[in-house]
Amino acid sequence: xxxxxxxxxxxxxxxxxxxxxxxxxxxxxxxTFAMAKRxxxxxxxxxxxxxxxxxxxxxxxxxxxxLGQGFPDFPPPDFAxxxxxxxxxxxxxxxxxxxxxxxxxxxxxxASFFGKLLEQExxxxxxxxxxxxxxxxxxxxFQALVDEGDEVIIIEPFFDCYEPMTLMAxxxxxxxxxxxxxxxxxxxDSAGNWRLDxxxxxxxxxxxxxxxxxxxxxxxxxxxxxxxxxxxxxxLCQQHDVICISDEVYQWxxxxxxxxxxxxxxxxxxxxTLTIGxxxxxxxxxxxxxxxALGPDRLMKHLRTVQQNTVYxxxxxxxAAVAQSxxxxxxxxxxxxxxxxxxxxxxxxxxxxMVRSLQSVGLRPVVxxxxxxxxxxxxxxxxxxxxxxxxVDEPYDKRFVKxxxxxxxxxxxxxxxFYSWPHQKHFDHYVRFCFVKDESTLQALDExxxxxxxxxxx
Amino acid sequence: MFLAQRRLCxxxxxxxxxxxxxxxxxxxxxxxxxxxxxxxxxxxIEGLDSNVWTEFTKxxxxxxxxxLGQGLPDISPxxxxxxxxxxxxxxxxxxxxxxxxxxxxxxxxxxxxxxxxxxxxxxxxxxxxxxxxxxxxxxxxIEGLIDEGDEVIIIMPFYDCYEPMVRMAxxTPxxxxxxxxxxxxxxxxxxxWTLDxxxxxxxxxxxxxxxxxxTPHNPIxxxxxxxxxxxxxxxxIKYDTLCISDEVYEWxxxxGNKHxxxxxxxxxxxxTITIGxxxxxxxxxxxxxxxxxxxxxLIKHLQTVQQNTIYxxxxPLQEALxxxxxxxxKRMDDPECYFNSLPKELEVKRDRMIHxxxxxxxxxxxxxxxxxxxxxxxxxxxxxxxxxxxxxxYDYKFVKWMTKNKKLSAIPVSAFCNAExxxxxxxxxxxxxxxxxxxxxxxxxxxxxxxxxxx
Numbered sequence: 001x002x003x004x005x006x007x008x009x010x011x012x013x014x015x016x017x018x019x020x021x022x023x024x025x026x027x028x029x030x031x032t033f034a035m036a037k038r039x040x041x042x043x044x045x046x047x048x049x050x051x052x053x054x055x056x057x058x059x060x061x062x063x064x065x066x067l068g069q070g071f072p073d074f075p076p077p078d079f080a081x082x083x084x085x086x087x088x089x090x091x092x093x094x095x096x097x098x099x100x101x102x103x104x105x106x107x108x109x110x111a112s113f114f115g116k117l118l119e120q121e122x123x124x125x126x127x128x129x130x131x132x133x134x135x136x137x138x139x140x141x142f143q144a145l146v147d148e149g150d151e152v153i154i155i156e157p158f159f160d161c162y163e164p165m166t167l168m169a170x171x172x173x174x175x176x177x178x179x180x181x182x183x184x185x186x187x188x189d190s191a192g193n194w195r196l197d198x199x200x201x202x203x204x205x206x207x208x209x210x211x212x213x214x215x216x217x218x219x220x221x222x223x224x225x226x227x228x229x230x231x232x233x234x235x236l237c238q239q240h241d242v243i244c245i246s247d248e249v250y251q252w253x254x255x256x257x258x259x260x261x262x263x264x265x266x267x268x269x270x271x272x273t274l275t276i277g278x279x280x281x282x283x284x285x286x287x288x289x290x291x292x293a294l295g296p297d298r299l300m301k302h303l304r305t306v307q308q309n310t311v312y313x314x315x316x317x318x319x320a321a322v323a324q325s326x327x328x329x330x331x332x333x334x335x336x337x338x339x340x341x342x343x344x345x346x347x348x349x350x351x352x353x354m355v356r357s358l359q360s361v362g363l364r365p366v367v368x369x370x371x372x373x374x375x376x377x378x379x380x381x382x383x384x385x386x387x388x389x390x391x392v393d394e395p396y397d398k399r400f401v402k403x404x405x406x407x408x409x410x411x412x413x414x415x416x417x418f419y420s421w422p423h424q425k426h427f428d429h430y431v432r433f434c435f436v437k438d439e440s441t442l443q444a445l446d447e448x449x450x451x452x453x454x455x456x457x458x
Numbered sequence: 459m460f461l462a463q464r465r466l467c468x469x470x471x472x473x474x475x476x477x478x479x480x481x482x483x484x485x486x487x488x489x490x491x492x493x494x495x496x497x498x499x500x501x502x503i504e505g506l507d508s509n510v511w512t513e514f515t516k517x518x519x520x521x522x523x524x525x526l527g528q529g530l531p532d533i534s535p536x537x538x539x540x541x542x543x544x545x546x547x548x549x550x551x552x553x554x555x556x557x558x559x560x561x562x563x564x565x566x567x568x569x570x571x572x573x574x575x576x577x578x579x580x581x582x583x584x585x586x587x588x589x590x591x592x593x594x595x596x597x598x599x600i601e602g603l604i605d606e607g608d609e610v611i612i613i614m615p616f617y618d619c620y621e622p623m624v625r626m627a628x629x630t631p632x633x634x635x636x637x638x639x640x641x642x643x644x645x646x647x648x649x650x651w652t653l654d655x656x657x658x659x660x661x662x663x664x665x666x667x668x669x670x671x672x673t674p675h676n677p678i679x680x681x682x683x684x685x686x687x688x689x690x691x692x693x694x695i696k697y698d699t700l701c702i703s704d705e706v707y708e709w710x711x712x713x714g715n716k717h718x719x720x721x722x723x724x725x726x727x728x729x730t731i732t733i734g735x736x737x738x739x740x741x742x743x744x745x746x747x748x749x750x751x752x753x754x755x756l757i758k759h760l761q762t763v764q765q766n767t768i769y770x771x772x773x774p775l776q777e778a779l780x781x782x783x784x785x786x787x788k789r790m791d792d793p794e795c796y797f798n799s800l801p802k803e804l805e806v807k808r809d810r811m812i813h814x815x816x817x818x819x820x821x822x823x824x825x826x827x828x829x830x831x832x833x834x835x836x837x838x839x840x841x842x843x844x845x846x847x848x849x850x851x852y853d854y855k856f857v858k859w860m861t862k863n864k865k866l867s868a869i870p871v872s873a874f875c876n877a878e879x880x881x882x883x884x885x886x887x888x889x890x891x892x893x894x895x896x897x898x899x900x901x902x903x904x905x906x907x908x909x910x911x912x913x
Contacts, residue, residue, distance in 0.1 A: 037667065037698050040759035041605040041627065048762040052558075075550040084774075085547045092534045096744045097737075100512065132590055132768040139767045147500040164766045169500065280555075287554045287773030302499040305507040309622045310597045311590040312511075315772055316744035317543075 047164035051417040058402065059411040065444045067433040068411040070219070070372045074438045076285040077339050083324035084288070087317040094316050101304055102130030102292070103319035109326045114294055118265045118275070126297040129304060130314050134249045134278035134291035137303075139165055140310065141245050141274050141293060144302035146171040150210035155196065157375075157418035157427065159219045159247065175420045176204050178221065180366075188355070189366040189377065191223040192258075198232055205240040212242055214263060217250040220375055220418050220432040222368020224258045227266075234266045243299065244269065249278035249291075252340040253436075254370040255348040264294070271296050274303075279322040281372070284343065284436075288318040347372075347435065353442050354435040361452045363431070375415050375430040382429050395428035404431070409448045506622040510873035517858065518867035524900045527857075527867040529676070529829060531741040531892040536796050538785055539740050543778040552774045559761050560588030560749070561776035567783040568734075568749055574790070575719055578727065584754040587761055588771050592706045592735035592748035595760070597623055598767070599702050599731045599750060602759035604629045608667035613653065615874035615883055617676050617704065624670075632661050633876050636678065638823075648680040648825045655689050662693050668700040669693075671720060674707040677832050677874055677888040679825020681715045691723040700756070701726065706735035706748070709797045711827040712805045721752070728753050731760070736779050740796065741892070745775045804829055804891065810898060811891040814905050819912070822889075829892040832871055836885040838912075851884040860887075866904045 040048075052069065059066045075081065087094055101107070107124035115122040122128065131137040138161065146152060148170035154162050156177040166173045178194040214233060216225040225233075237244050244263055251260045264273040274295040280286035293303055332338040354374065355365045364377035382396050390399035397414035405411050415430035435442075511528060518525040525532075534540075546552055559565070565582035573580050580586065589595040596619060604610060606628030612620050614635040624631045636651040671690060673682040682690075694701050703720050711717045721730035731752040737743035750760050764770075789795045793802070808825065815822040815833050822833035835856050845855040853870030861867040871886035891898070 037700075038605070039755065040602050040762065043605075044602060044759060044762050044766075047766055048758075050765050053765075069555070071554045073554075076553050081547065081553070084553075085544065088540070088543050088547055092540065093532070094744060095535050095540070095742045096530050096532075097528070098744060099515075132771070136768045143500065144503060145500055147502075150500075161766065161769075168766050285553045287552060287556060289768070289770065289772045301507070302503060305499070305503045308509045308512070309503070309506055309619065309626050310594070311746070311768070312593045312619070313591070313744075313746055315590075315746040315775060317775075318772055 043168050043170070045167075047167055051160065051413070055401065055411070055413060058405050062405050062409065062411075064405055064409050064411040065441060065448050066411045067435070067437065067441075067445065068413050070434045070436070071280075071286040072284040072436045072438075073441055074284065076283050077342075079328045079339075080283045080285055080321065080325045083328070084285075084317070084321035086324065087320035090320075094320055096316065097313050098316040098319065100308055100313050101125070102128055102314070103316055103323065106130055106290075106319045106323035106326075109323050109330065110292055110294070113326055113330055114275070114277075118262055118270070118294070120264070120270050122294060123297070127294055127300055129293045129300055129307060130319055131291045131293060131307070132311055132314055133280060133289040134247065134276050135161065136289075136311070136314075137274075137276045137291045137293040138162070138245070138247065140303045140306045141276070142166060142169045142171070143310070144306045145243055145299065146210055149208065151206060151208040153204050153209060153212040153242075154420075155212075155214065155218075156420060156423060157218070157220055157415060158213070159215055160417055162213050162215075163420065171210070172208075173420065174204050174206075174209070175423065176201050177419075177423060178218075178223065189364070191218070191221045191366055191368045191370075191374075192226075194221055194223055194366075196229070196232075201232070202236060205236055205242065207240075209240055209242050211245055212237060213245045213247065215247040216263075217248075217253060217260065217368075217370030219250065219371055220373045220413070220415055221366065222371045222374055224254050224260060224369040227259075227261050230261055230263045230266060234263055234269050237272060238268050242272070244273040245276065246273055247276050249276065249281040250371040251277065252282060253344050253347055253372060255344060255351060256369060258369045260370065271298070274299060279318075279325070283322070283325050283339065288321065290314065290318045290322045350435045350437065350442060354433060354445070357442070357446050357449050358433070361449050361456065365433075366430075372434050372436040373432050374435060375432050376412075377429060378431055379429045395424050397428045397431055401431055408452050410445070410452075502626050502628065506626060510618055510869065514857065514867070514869060517861050520861075520865075523861055523865050523867050524897060524904060525867050526889045526891070526893065526897075526901060527869045529890050529892070530743055531829075532897055533741060533892065533894045535741045536782075539742060539778070539782045542781040543774065546774045546778045546781070549774075549777075552777050554773065555770055556773040556776060558765055558770040559583065560586055560771075561773060561780065563780040564588055564776045564783075567780045567787065568751070571783060571787050572751055576722055576727065580751060581754070585751060585757055587750045587757055587764060588776060589748045589750060589760075589764070590768060590771055591737060591743075591746040592704065592733045593619060594746075594768070595731075595733040595748045595750040596620070596702070596704065598760040598763040599733070600624060600627050600629075601767075602763045603700060603731075603756065604667055607665070609663070609665045610667060611658075611661050611669040611699075612876075613669075613671070613675075614876065614879060615677055615871055616670070617672055618873055620670050621876055629667065631876065632666070633879065634658055634661050635879060635882060636675075636680065646821055646823045648675070648678045648823055648827075649683070651678050651680050651823070652686065653689075658689065659693060662697045662699065664697070666697050666699045668702050670702045670704065672704040673720075674705075674710060674717065674825075674827025676707065676828055677830045677869070677871055678823060679828040679830055679832075681711050681717060681827040682720075684718060687718055687720045687723060691720060691726050694729055695725045699729070701730040703730055703732045705732055706738040707828040708734060709739060710801050710804060710829060712801060712808065712825075715826040717827065729756075731756055740779070740782055741800070745779065747771060747775055747779055807891045807893070807898060811889060811901075814898075814902055815889070818905050818909055829890055831889045831891060832886045833889070834885045835887045851880045853884050853887050857887060864904055864908060866901060 107128040111122040111124040142165045146169035150171045152166045152171045180194045183189045264275045279290040358365050368374045388399040388403045395416040401414045412431040412433045416424040416428045518527045565586045569580040569582040600623045604627040608629040610624045612631045638651040708717045721732045736747040786795045820833040842855045851872040857870045869888040872880040872884045
């Protein structure tokens with residue numbers, strides 16, 4: 001009721017502003033009081049808020065080095081840009097619809113490329129679905145398989161869309177938290193140090209558990225799940241007959257010699273796993289919005305049904321560009337000339353640079369094993385400046401990030417946004433930074449940090 | 459609301475019951491069998507798996523078949539549109555994420571274009587959403603605004619996705635057919651197909667959340683006139699109903715007709731989502747960009763759906779589209795403007811196609827808009843005895859027969875009807891005429907040979 005009244009008041013103001021000369025006032029008022037029916041649909045309850053909008057806006061309003069949102073500020077590799085240009089200047093029929101479930105040359109290369117990696121026979125027509133980014137693949141999977149009342153296990157910290165997507169499908173999110181073990185004095189924390197308690201994880205599985213969503217390498221923490229950890233998850237999924245949705249968008253971005261392992265390649269897991277990937281993250285071309293889901297036909301057919309009732313097709317030319325780019329990578333696979341070798345090597349250096357730099361002002365980074373991100377512990381700041389401006393209920397890290405944007409010219413993302421509401425207060429002392437940035441951005445970061453350090457001196 | 463909750467509780471306990479029954483402990487089944495009993499799709503997609511396009515595009519994929527089926531232009535998009543996209547691909551920043559609700563320069567261009575038609579200014583950030591094709595806009599609108607237990611009025615024949623999208627949202631589609639009979643001595647026109655006002659009024663009640671309007675109409679090509687839109691508007695206002703207006707073919711209206719936007723009618727802006735399509739506007743269906751325009755109190759819910767589904771659309775395509783729009787916005791009165799030149803080009807093709815179908819002895823319905831023609835093919839009395847699957851409607855069998863024996867493909871119109879009323883339209887077949895001259899030449903050859911064979 002209150003919401004409707006407010007909407008009416010706001011709307012009246014808008015109507016008076018917007019109306020052009022000659023529009024009768026009576027009609028404007030009639031228009032204002034028109035809609036009394038309940039809007040929106042109930043499936044949107046509780047999922048309308050989005051942290052990215054708020055922080056993105058702030059970062060654009062101040063002069064900041066933006067290490068918030070996860071996208072590269074360097075271009076895609078030349079061969080990928082060329083592939084896109086070829087798709088645009090070649091056959092003009094690429095301007096028209098392609099096959100709904102994926103442009104055939106793309107599904108073919110995805111099947112052969114990942115077939116080798118997963119050691120699985122992958123049929124391009126039955127086991128591959130191309131989607132609008134990995135985000136689209138996640139949505140399609142949730143809508144296809146999660147029903148009203150189904151439970152979905154989400155490992156915290158989690159990429160923030162998993163919870164609202166579960167809710168929109170009528171599911172119940174069940175959270176289990178990665179917990180850091182204490183580190184020695186003077187030692188930097190590592191993402192590998194954050195683990196699931198096996199007993200606690202096992203306790204989260206019930207007869208209502210439909211799916212578990214796994215993200216490795218993990219955003220925001222940068223953890224790369226080890227084979228042993230994945231075997232634990234796998235055995236529980238099999239024991240309880242649960243589907244695993246494995247978000248592997250950062251699969252190439254692993255450092256320090258860590259290996260990315262796809263849970264679908266473990267015994268008994270292909271049959272119950274959807275493996276999600278991203279051209280945007282693989283080729284530093286997030287704006288192309290091409291992603292995919294791989295899995296057994298028994299699951300994929302339901303994703304296809306959702307696809308044909310949601311977007312139907314994905315844009316053709318982006319898919320053609322990704323197909324060609326993957327062909328390039330298949331030719332160079334494992335060699336120094338492969339982008340999937342070059343990119344992680346370069347980002348490893350960026351990671352190390354950022355880890356060193358952040359420490360100069362008392363931020364304590366948790367060294368990631370993979371992904372685009374690291375989180376930095378701000379506990380020292382929390383004890384030294386506990387009363388930063390913000391709303392009563394606002395977690396400390398959100399207030400810290402806003403303060404940092406306004407006063408230090410640096411933008412990050414408060415890590416509490418990656419936690420469920422009840423747990424946010426336990427994890428309100430970390431900030432996420434993206435290091436997949438150009439050298440010049442890292443230098444700009446250093447300049448901001450130097451200024452900050454100077455301001456710290458008494 | 460109460461009924462919906464009760465239904466959910468019932469479904470919930472039924473699901474629990476089934477899980478207990480199928481628990482492997484009781485049946486003592488090995489893991490893989492246990493898995494195949496449990497892993498089932500969500501109920502929202504039950505019965506929505508079949509799709510006319512998947513079936514018929516496969517058939518028409520044979521290169522020896524002249525494809526007049528799917529609404530896919532085989533003409534080239536305008537040169538400047540392709541050029542813009544090429545230029546943009548070279549710009550680094552356009553390879554990364556853009557604003558989720560629509561690339562800034564695109565929403566600005568859309569606001570500027572459409573303000574010319576609406577009596578109000580359009581706020582590009584609050585009253586526009588860019589989606590994955592008009593298809594994506596339909597999905598966002600339905601998921602954002604339609605609830606379990608709602609009723610949605612769908613006018614038959616209908617673009618086939620309306621029904622499954624409404625069902626996926628847990629709502630009930632309520633159908634009303636367009637009705638007509640050919641009149642002797644007069645060419646049968648899409649304007650002869652009308653809604654009976656009393657019948658339409660009878661479909662509205664307090665549970666009616668929305669009506670989906672499609673003008674120009676696919677497949678008939680009807681362009682709703684002022685009086686017809688006023689009747690719909692009056693009912694929407696009376697019953698406090700939303701209007702989802704699918705106007706993808708808005709530029710494709712032929713001589714003597716004018717596309718009208720129901721959102722510009724008194725009392726309608728507040729309750730209407732108007733959907734448009736880059737694919738249909740610029741003959742670039744593969745770009746999959748569409749948009750929804752409406753008041754913020756509706757659009758914001760479509761935006762919520764967006765941030766929980768695909769988040770953002772592809773950046774380079776949106777920028778190219780914005781630039782293409784700016785070129786044509788500047789010359790809206792010019793015959794060179796694509797919004798003017800395409801319908802002129804298509805009207806010629808339409809007339810050619812009508813003539814061809816008439817030469818075959820058919821009575822095609824002359825469309826006032828869009829790029830499809832439907833015709834009653836039962837007059838041909840084709841021998842379909844060798845087509846298997848006698849449960850299929852006549853037009854499905856006819857199209858398969860025609861594809862196989864005449865190497866000409868089309869789409870059966872009963873695909874645009876609900877299960878109960880397929881019979882009403884099962885004699886009709888839809889032909890697409892946004893095809894290059896050589897395709898129409900090939901179609902003409904087939905039809906001439908067919909005519910000779912008949913006589």
